[in-house]
Amino acid sequence: MEKIEDLLTALSLEQNITLENIPDIDLYMDQVIQLFENTYNSTKRDEEEKILTKTMINNYAKGKLFFPIKNKKYSKDHIILISLIYQLKGNMSIKDIKVLFEGLNEKIMTSDFALEHFYNSYLQLVNENVETFKKDVKDIAVATKSEVIKLEDKDEDYLEQVLLIASLSYMSNLYRRAVEKLVDEIIQKR
Missing domain, CATH: 1.10.1660 (Multidrug-efflux Transporter Regulator; Chain: A; Domain 2)
Known part of the structure; x- marks a missing residue:
């Protein structure tokens, strides 16, 4: 941690x-x-x-x-x-x-x-998002560690890092896709 x-x-x-x-x-x-x-x-x-x-x-x-x-x-x-x-x-x-x-x-x-x-509203949300992000990353790291332990491989640190990167990357893709859908809604409303 x-x-x-x-x-x-x-x-x-x-x-x-x-x-x-x-x-x-x-x-x-x-x-x-x-x-x-x-x-x-x-x-x-x-x-x-x-x-x-x-x-x-x-x-x-x-x-x-x-x-x-x-x-x-x-x-x-x-x-x-x-x-x-x-x-x-x-x-x-x-x-x-x-x-x-x-x-x-x-x-x-x-x-x-x-x-x-x-912009102040945006910054307020950003501050809240940062706190949520920190908690989420810590939770994902704990979950990642417990998954890697199950693999019983001697290269745990490396595998943990790869799994954490893959998991965070997947979350990033989910957020990006949500953003794209919301932008598409703006386009449709024009």
């Missing part, structure tokens, strides 16, 4: 851009990239990995994942949307994110939609 605690700590699950992290002034692209690098640096798999690049942001803009910027500056709402994109792109296609955000972008541009309140 100690290894699982180390894993959960190493994941830096609590790292998120909060509204307090986002300045009240509009930012240039390099400043946006720096904000993301500073916030998510501990989540990198290796030092070469880039959290956010100019190309990524330009592709999000060209793909109309967020409403147009003004004077080459990104507002707080842009940064919130980029933060959501950053979180979603790990298990959603850019095409699905675009579908998901079309309504949000329209609300932002045509009404007094309080994106900051929406």
